[in-house]
Amino acid sequence: MDDNQRRLDEIRRQSSDLENSFIDELAAGRLSRREFVRRGAVVGLSMPLMTAIIAACGGANSSGSSPASGGSTGAAKSGGVINAGIVTPTAAINPVTVADQGGLDMLGQTGEYLALSNSSLTLVPVLATGWTANANATIWTFKLRSGVKFHNGQPFSADDVVYTYKLQTDPKGSSNALSAFGGVLLPAGVQKVDDLTVAFHLEAPNGNFPYLCSSDNYNMIIIPNNYDPSKWESSFVGTGPFKLKSYTPKVGASFVRNDAYWGQKAKPDSTQFTFYDTQEPEILALQGGTIDVVGQFSVSGGQSLLSNSNVTVINLKSSAHRELSMRTDQAPFTDPRVRQAIALTLNRPDIVTGLFSGKADVGNDSPFAPVFPSTDTSVPQRVQNLTKAKQLMTAAGHPNGFSTKLFTENFLEIPQLAQIVKSSAAKIGVNIALTIETSSQYYGKAVFGQSDWLDGAMSLVDYGHRSVPNVFLTAPLQSSGTWNAAHFKNTTYDKLSKQYIATPSTDVQGQQKIAGQIQNLLLEQTPIIYPYFYNFLTATASNVQGVEPTAIGHLFLFNATKS
Numbered sequence: 016m017d018d019n020q021r022r023l024d025e026i027r028r029q030s031s032d033l034e035n036s037f038i039d040e041l042a043a044g045r046l047s048r049r050e051f052v053r054r055g056a057v058v059g060l061s062m063p064l065m066t067a068i069i070a071a072c073g074g075a076n077s078s079g080s081s082p083a084s085g086g087s088t089g090a091a092k093s094g095g096v097i098n099a100g101i102v103t104p105t106a107a108i109n110p111v112t113v114a115d116q117g118g119l120d121m122l123g124q125t126g127e128y129l130a131l132s133n134s135s136l137t138l139v140p141v142l143a144t145g146w147t148a149n150a151n152a153t154i155w156t157f158k159l160r161s162g163v164k165f166h167n168g169q170p171f172s173a174d175d176v177v178y179t180y181k182l183q184t185d186p187k188g189s190s191n192a193l194s195a196f197g198g199v200l201l202p203a204g205v206q207k208v209d210d211l212t213v214a215f216h217l218e219a220p221n222g223n224f225p226y227l228c229s230s231d232n233y234n235m236i237i238i239p240n241n242y243d244p245s246k247w248e249s250s251f252v253g254t255g256p257f258k259l260k261s262y263t264p265k266v267g268a269s270f271v272r273n274d275a276y277w278g279q280k281a282k283p284d285s286t287q288f289t290f291y292d293t294q295e296p297e298i299l300a301l302q303g304g305t306i307d308v309v310g311q312f313s314v315s316g317g318q319s320l321l322s323n324s325n326v327t328v329i330n331l332k333s334s335a336h337r338e339l340s341m342r343t344d345q346a347p348f349t350d351p352r353v354r355q356a357i358a359l360t361l362n363r364p365d366i367v368t369g370l371f372s373g374k375a376d377v378g379n380d381s382p383f384a385p386v387f388p389s390t391d392t393s394v395p396q397r398v399q400n401l402t403k404a405k406q407l408m409t410a411a412g413h414p415n416g417f418s419t420k421l422f423t424e425n426f427l428e429i430p431q432l433a434q435i436v437k438s439s440a441a442k443i444g445v446n447i448a449l450t451i452e453t454s455s456q457y458y459g460k461a462v463f464g465q466s467d468w469l470d471g472a473m474s475l476v477d478y479g480h481r482s483v484p485n486v487f488l489t490a491p492l493q494s495s496g497t498w499n500a501a502h503f504k505n506t507t508y509d510k511l512s513k514q515y516i517a518t519p520s521t522d523v524q525g526q527q528k529i530a531g532q533i534q535n536l537l538l539e540q541t542p543i544i545y546p547y548f549y550n551f552l553t554a555t556a557s558n559v560q561g562v563e564p565t566a567i568g569h570l571f572l573f574n575a576t577k578s
Contacts, residue, residue, distance in 0.1 A: 026068055042072045093282040097559070097575045100297040101310035102426070103265055103290035105455040108248040110234055111182065114191045114461050115454060116479065116568040117290065119233035120310060121262075123569040124270055124286070125166065126236025126253035129157060129176070130229040134331055134566065136386070136482040138229055142171065142237055142254065146228075152220045152519060157228070159211040163277045165239050166258045167250070173207045174240040180205040180215070182244065183234060191461070192234040194490035194497045195227045222519035223483040230569060231481050256281040256573040266290060281573040282561065292453075294427065301326065301554060307577065308562055309554040310570040314371045315428035320554045321372070329553040330374065333480035333566035334384035337432060338491060339544040340474050340500035347419075348472065352411040354541040358397060359404040360439035367547050369435075370428045374552065378545035381537040382487030383530050385548065388523050389484070389515075391531030397538060404443045416444020422471035423449070424457040432546065433475055447473070461498075469500045476500065480551060480566035483520065488512040488533070491543060503542035511536065 026038070041051045048069055104117035110126065113119055129143040143157045163171035181202040183192040190196075204216035217224060228235060236253055238244060251259035256278065257270035267289045272281045289306060291297040294316055300306045302323065312320060320326050341348040341357065348354055363377040376385045379397055383390040408414060423433045430451050437447040452467065459466035468474050481487060490498040493509050515529040537543075551566040561574035 026064070026071065038068055038072065041068065092578065093576055094284050095577055096285050096287055097283045097308065097562075097572050097577070098287045098289070098306040099308040099310060099570060099572065100289050100291055100300055100306045101570060102294075103292050105453075105458065107245075107264075108251070108262070109244050110179075110236055110238055110247055111188065111190045111192075111244045113234055114458065116311070119479075119568055120570055121251075121268060121288075122233060122236050123230065123255075123571065124268070124288075125251040125255045125257055125259055125273075126238070127255045128228065128230045128232075128235055129159075129237070130225060132226060132229040132231045132482040132565070132567075136388075138225055138482075142176075143228070146225050148224070152222050152224065152517065153217050155215045155217070155221075155224050156208065157213050157215070159213065160277065161211055163254050164275060165254055166252050166273065167239065169239050171237070171254055172210045172240075173213050174210075175237050176213045177205050177207050178240040178242075179235070179237050180213075190234065192232055195232045195486045197489065197495065197497055198493070199224070199227065219513060220517035221485075222517060222522070223485055226481070226483045226485065229482075230565060231483070231567060232486075233479075233567060233569070257286060260285065279573075282576050283572060286572050286575075293425070298554075301556065304556070307556045307559045308570065308572070308575075310564065311427075311568060312552050312554055313427035313549075314374055314552070315431055317552070317554075318372070320552075325557045327555045327557055327559070329555070329562065329564055331480075331551040331553075331564065331566045332386050333551045334382075334386050334482075334484070334487070334548055335480040335551055335566060336378060336382070336384065336478050336545055336548045337429060338476050338478055338500070339436060339546070340476070340491070341542065341544075342472050342500075342502050343504075343540075343542050344502040345472055347411070347413055347417050350411045351540050352407040353413065354544075355539075356404040356407040356411070356443055357436075357440055357445065358541050358544045359400045359407070360442055361436070361544070361546055362399040362439070363397075363546055366432070366435060370431060371547070371549055375547045375549040378547045379534065379538070380541055380543070380545050381534040382484050382492075382545060383534055384484070387484055387530075389526035389530050391527050391534055394531055394534040394538070401442055408443055408445075413444075416446065418446040418448070419472050420448045420450060421473040421475060422457060422467040423451055423475035424454045424477070425451050426454055426477060429475060429477060436475070469498065471500075474500050479568050485516055488515060492537075501542035503540070505536070505540060508533070508536055508540075 101120050102117045104121055105115040108118055108121045110122055113122055127141050130138040131141050133139055142160050144160050146155055146157045148155050183190045184196045184200045184202050198218055199221055200217055206214045208214050256273050256276045258273045260269040260271050262268040269287045271285045294312050297309050298317055301309050341354050358380055367375045367377055423429055433449050437449055440447050457467050463469050468476055490496045492503055494504040511529055511533050518525045553564040555562050558578045561576050563571040
């Protein structure tokens with residue numbers, strides 16, 4: 016083995032699966048150096064590292080090495096059709112109201128954001144070319160890309176950004192993005208400076224505001240000025256590298272290359288999406304060659320993909336998680352000792368092993384995931400302690416337990432987790448009756464009074480990945496949070512979370528100090544149980560390269576090829 020190969024092997028060991036897939040394509044000659052640099056920048060590879068990879072791959076190729084993944088010997092070719100399977104969108108594809116993974120995936124096929132949040136939790140400019148803040152991070156100014164057109168031929172400008180953001184931040188509207196923008200930005204704060212400049216005047220300092228303008232805030236694709244979002248499903252009008260060919264609710268969608276795209280043109284001629292209500296038929300379709308890509312799968316039920324030599328698995332570390340909320344305004348969950356007791360029944364390492372074969376991180380009952388640099392790792396980890404749990408139940412006046420209901424959805428491993436919660440709580444006398452619904456039934460209208468998710472005594476919900484914890488800190492936990500299923504109201508928490516959000520992302524030490532206080536407060540109060548943060552898994556056929564998922568659930572196919 017020569018020095019180049021040793022250097023390349025060492026780089027591979029420290030790289031993610033997605034980064035390694037790019038290295039494989041470069042090493043095999045399927046990716047030009049220029050394209051490798053472009054795509055490497057998107058996923059957060061530094062220029063010095065990419066230079067080292069290019070040098071190492073050159074030496075590796077000259078010494079006769081072969082591509083390390085996929086098992087395919089043919090050259091990758093642009094063109095053709097890429098067939099993908101994703102979870103069925105639960106409702107109409109409307110940029111304002113989409114609140115599910117299938118829906119957000121559809122938004123991202125033709126729509127684009129001001130920025131893309133990549134696998135290293137950094138932002139890459141898309142429709143914005145850059146952004147700056149004033150001294151206290153209350154005004155953020157975004158410069159926009161010139162020469163961009165929507166699929167209907169309309170030129171892209173600041174008017175479109177202003178219209179989109181005013182629409183999505185209207186507190187009287189039905190925008191799902193209010194979960195991120197509530198208390199942050201009002202329509203009056205969205206101001207056009209000139210045709211290619213927009214300024215956002217915030218309600219309070221926010222050191223991470225650009226993340227709320229990125230793919231992390233998945234509703235925020237830019238739509239044309241004055242376009243009715245309720246009609247978006249008929250057009251999918253956006254600025255992206257694909258255009259809509261057809262969309263059939265509950266069945267699937269197809270897209271064709273946008274030859275007028277402002278950036279590098281998509282490699283496939285077209286893409287075809289098939290919708291699946293459950294993952295089993297989706298996995299069988301990939302194994303049988305009917306589809307080329309599974310947008311997301313869970314280890315629970317998807318073990319066959321992990322050991323299949325004809326499948327490539329892309330494994331992304333993430334902050335995605337499940338939240339088990341308990342109504343802090345309804346007995347018996349008004350007593351934090353009861354909530355703590357439920358949390359102490361869970362054996363989290365066993366859950367991570369059993370449901371994810373280790374492809375997840377143990378949670379510690381706060382939204383601060385290990386993937387966040389700001390997480391205070393010195394806070395003690397909560398572990399299973401049935402003796403203490405029983406003592407807490409007795410002290411709270413429930414020595415013989417009680418009965419309650421738990422509502423959740425039939426999605427990936429969530430039903431199995433619900434069963435674990437039920438059996439664990441039974442060990443301290445708590446009898447939980449499970450109601451497992453379709454996603455559309457469970458979410459209802461996603462507003463208080465019309466949703467089992469937000470109204471149930473206990474509810475178990477999925478939260479997609481974010482690159483910063485702002486949404487996790489606000490929507491489900493602040494007193495006025497739009498997704499506060501626990502109905503948790505704590506003035507100290509509200510103050511601390513606002514302090515954290517105001518702290519610049521560059522001040523990691525300052526963020527960690529506040530994060531530690533939040534983590535300890537939530538361990539004491541336990542309005543929500545966070546059992547784990549799971550890796551985001553995507554699977555492709557071994558002859559498919561260039562698939563680029565995001566940990567929040569997007570599936571970008573503009574660089575996808577087959578060999």
